[in-house]
Amino acid sequence: xxxxxxxxxxxxxxxxxxxxxxxxxxxxxxxxxxxxxxxxxxxxxxxxxxxxxxxxxxxxxxxxxxxxxxxxxxxxxxxxxxxxxxxxxxxxxxxxxxxxxxxxxxxxxxxxxxxx
Numbered sequence: 416x417x418x419x420x421x422x423x424x425x426x427x428x429x430x431x432x433x434x435x436x437x438x439x440x441x442x443x444x445x446x447x448x449x450x451x452x453x454x455x456x457x458x459x460x461x462x463x464x465x466x467x468x469x470x471x472x473x474x475x476x477x478x479x480x481x482x483x484x485x486x487x488x489x490x491x492x493x494x495x496x497x498x499x500x501x502x503x504x505x506x507x508x509x510x511x512x513x514x515x516x517x518x519x520x521x522x523x524x525x526x527x528x529x530x531x
Contacts, residue, residue: 416441416520417439417440417441417442417446417511417520418439418440418441419437419438419439419440419509419511419520419521419522419523420436420437420438420440421435421436421437421507421508421509421522421523421524421525422435422436422525423435423436423493423494423525424507424525424526424527425526425527425528426528426529426530427499427527427528427529427530428529428530428531429499429500429501429529429530429531430498430499431499431529432495432496432497432498432499433496433499433527434493434494434495434496435451435493435494435496435507435509435525435527436491436492436493436494437449437451437491437492437493437494437509437522438488438490438491439490439491439509439511439520439522440490442490442511442520444513444518445468445513445514446468446489446490446511446512446513447467447468447512447513447514448465448466448467448468448510448511448512448516449465449466449486449490449491449492449509449510449511449512450462450463450464450465450466450484450492450509450510450512451463451464451465451484451492451494451507451508451509451510452507452508452510453503453505453506453507453508453527454505454506454508455504455505455506458505460508461475462475463475463478463482463494463507464478464482464483464484464494465484465510466484466485466486466492467486468486468489470486472484477502478496478503481496481497481498481499482494482495482496482497483495490511492509494507496527499527499529500529501529501530501531502529503527503529504527504528504529505526505527506524506525506526506527507524507525507526507527508521508522508523508524509521509522510522
């Protein structure tokens with residue numbers, strides 16, 4: 416079972432920045448991809464950004480110019496979010512995925528709220 420420590424969420428005004436951090440531990444497999452996903456009330460969970468062990472990244476189009484994901488250690492990823500907008504308000508979840516994608520675990524989430 417994988418345990419997560421997620422931090423950095425909070426309440427900010429539009430245009431401001433936040434940095435989320437995720438550290439995973441306890442896995443019995445190499446965590447190939449770490450990612451951040453988000454889910455707003457009444458909406459489906461959606462991809463925000465992912466980073467692989469080789470530091471390859473993927474972003475949702477809506478955040479590509481504003482968010483940066485970095486793998487700072489084998490099991491740690493940070494998400495730097497700038498120019499936050501009210502539509503970025505959601506619960507943000509960290510994920511850890513094996514190389515084949517067959518194993519995927521989720522953190523408990525951290526709330527990000529952006530006021531206008």
